[in-house]
Amino acid sequence: AWLYRILTNTYINSYRKAQRRPQTSDDQDVEDWQIAKAASHDSNGLRSAELEALDGLPDQQILDALDGLSDEFRQVVLLADVEGFAYKEIAEIMGTPIGTVMSRLNRARKQLRKQLVDVAGARGIGPRAGQVDEEDLGRSAIARRAGREG
The missing domain is CATH 1.10.287 (Helix Hairpins)
Structure with a gap:
């Protein structure tokens, strides 16, 4: 780490x-x-490493949602969800306490969830916009995790 x-x-x-x-060029006819x-x-x-990681993500709406996050939130999401680092490793990489990593990741995921629920609903993947609240989203995430672990 x-x-x-x-x-x-x-x-x-x-x-x-x-x-x-500043960007410089020897030629006056830059295309x-x-x-x-x-x-x-x-x-x-x-x-850039960030562009390489983002190219691995599937969709422009997801990229736009990630761009909408603050730098701290974006970095922790990329390290946890794209790169697959553990909380402890992320804490060492970012130089922050593990609790800070956990809270930033939680807040970042909530922000992403809010931004992407409309996109998912429009594609028929999840509920349509306005049909779900934050508590329902949290419960469905817990149910998915329980299904994977059980």
């Missing part, structure tokens, strides 16, 4: 450094595809 934290901090530092530096390609890479010429 400490190695992952070092890599995360290194990436964050290089990303921030690249953001402060749109070149700009898009440059935007999807970090200052080392590699694709």
